[in-house]
Amino acid sequence: MKHQADIRPSDAELAVAARGGDCACLGVLLERHRARLYAAALGVLGYGPQAEDAVHDAFLIALRHIGDLKEPQAVVGWLLSILHRCCLQQLRRRRREVLTAEVPDRPDDGPSIEERLEKVALREWVWNALGKLPESQQATAVLRYFGSYHSYEELAAILAVPIGTVRSRLSEAKRKLAEMLLETAGGVDPDAASQSRQHHRFYDEVFRSFSRPGEYDRHLSHFAEDLHLVRGGDRAVFGRSFLTQEIRDDHEAGVLIEPQRIFGTGNISVIEGRFCNPPEDPFHCPPGVAFVVVRRSGQAKRLHIHLSPRSPRIDDD
Structure with missing residues (x-):
């Protein structure tokens, strides 16, 4: 009979399951390495909201791109590479939402986010998670990630709110989505x-x-x-x-x-x-x-x- 510690899924096994659309396994994988990613972000950005934002950004980019991961055994290095890019974006004070940023060295000339999420069978989870957000955040996030209008200026005009409000709503929605993704890990590990x-x-x-x-x-x-x-x-x-x-x-x-x-x-x-x-x-x-x-x-x-x-x-x- 195997000891319980021996039957815990490896990172590669979790990555394969997540790549196939198992959101709970993606949550386990991210929860397993959350402290390591946050520690790496602190090393680049110092202690403050930027480090936590970079980790949340990395989570959501991983959610988007897990279906493209070709080497499951290298998933930790893949996550750290995503995080490093997110940290650099924080340092450069880039003004666009990083959920649309790419996995390092992978140009985005392919499917939209909606098509990618359908490809890895995670789209239903995303829609359910969005449905749990407050209405103002929900409307902003749905327009941003699934609508035809992507700039903050266009979203501000559609929603009749200042651009700063659009930014703050998206930031809070991103944080809550990342937390919900981590919560899926509880029943698996x-x-x-x-x-x-x-x-x-x-x-x-x-x-x-x-x-x-x-x-x-x-x-x-x-x-x-x-x-x-x-x-x-x-x-x-x-x-x-x-x-x-x-x-x-x-x-x-x-x-x-x-x-x-x-x-x-x-x-x-x-x-x-x-x-x-x-x-x-x-x-x-x-x-x-x-x-x-x-x-x-x-x-x-x-x-x-x-x-x-x-x-x-x-x-x-």
């Missing part, structure tokens, strides 16, 4: 969901303990003695002692850390939180912080710290 919950509880306790004297010492052993610590644009340093000193400095300054979003899979976990500064020094730390933890053999070997003037949104991941 319960083992991964259970592991994710365990990591959530563990890291919530670890990072909250950093603000409590006498408690963080027992969690520091989770971080390797030769920890690779990267903080923003600063030069990387090696050694758990640097993390220990950062924790002590924040504690002495009266700064608290409150984790608010924790997610991950495999060997990567992302912890988003906010700093609570003391009343006498309200600007000691910026409000937002993201930690990217990379594990090896159950121990954290790399830790990336990204600071932001923006606190993370709170939701249930």
